[in-house]
Amino acid sequence: xxxxxxxxxxxxxxxxxxxxxxxxxxxxxxxxxxxxxxxxxxxxxxxxxxxxxxxxxxxxxxxxxxxxxxxxxxxxxxxxxxxxxxxxxxxxxxxxxxxxxxxxxxxxxxxxxxx
Amino acid sequence: xxxxxxxxxxxxxxxxxxxxxxxxxxxxxxxxxxxxxxxxxxxxxxxxxxxxxxxxxxxxxxxxxxxxxxxxxxxxxxxxxxxxxxxxxxxxxxxxxxxxxxxxxxxxxxxxxxxx
Numbered sequence: 439x440x441x442x443x444x445x446x447x448x449x450x451x452x453x454x455x456x457x458x459x460x461x462x463x464x465x466x467x468x469x470x471x472x473x474x475x476x477x478x479x480x481x482x483x484x485x486x487x488x489x490x491x492x493x494x495x496x497x498x499x500x501x502x503x504x505x506x507x508x509x510x511x512x513x514x515x516x517x518x519x520x521x522x523x524x525x526x527x528x529x530x531x532x533x534x535x536x537x538x539x540x541x542x543x544x545x546x547x548x549x550x551x552x553x
Numbered sequence: 554x555x556x557x558x559x560x561x562x563x564x565x566x567x568x569x570x571x572x573x574x575x576x577x578x579x580x581x582x583x584x585x586x587x588x589x590x591x592x593x594x595x596x597x598x599x600x601x602x603x604x605x606x607x608x609x610x611x612x613x614x615x616x617x618x619x620x621x622x623x624x625x626x627x628x629x630x631x632x633x634x635x636x637x638x639x640x641x642x643x644x645x646x647x648x649x650x651x652x653x654x655x656x657x658x659x660x661x662x663x664x665x666x667x668x669x
């Protein structure tokens with residue numbers, strides 16, 4: 439069974455631009471969560487989508503948004519990029535809402551560099 | 554509110570010796586606790602989880618962790634380190650907030666080095 443895939447794996451953008459990252463969950467998984475990983479802040483939860491609805495949200499500004507399609511694939515968008523947005527963005531999928539009884543499976547991440 | 558503290562940012566052991574990665578947590582509600590491992594340029598992989606059943610939890614690759622409520626700890630151990638264990642390890646706490654929403658908090662990570 440194919441794992442979680444994220445595209446692209448690497449991305450370079452300049453300040454002020456916007457970017458869209460994509461995540462395809464494991465087949466049969468309906469929940470997709472997004473995380474930002476930086477050396478300074480560590481791993482931080484961005485948001486979780488289930489059945490095309492945002493079910494959970496972390497403490498990030500409105501420049502960070504996402505959506506989920508009917509096939510459970512998800513996209514994350516960051517507008518007006520800042521240098522501090524440079525990070526590894528991880529996507530994770532689970533059958534149901536992520537929690538103790540629904541293990542999350544992580545993708546390899548998209549490394550975003552903002553110049 | 555909840556938080557996770559991984560007490561060591563780096564741990565170095567020799568191959569074949571025991572591994573101890575320390576994690577303390579705080580949570581207003583009964584938490585679930587997890588350990589994840591991240592190898593370079595890879596996503597996170599679940600090692601083990603505690604969900605209010607047995608306090609000693611066994612995971613993959615010979616790792617185990619013990620939930621100690623009185624000490625608010627969830628330390629990860631392995632009797633004998635292998636070179637392939639070199640990676641970054643994250644302790645994670647999950648519980649429901651007053652809002653009814655689940656919050657997931659990651660520790661800052663511990664980088665494990667294994668010397669030959």
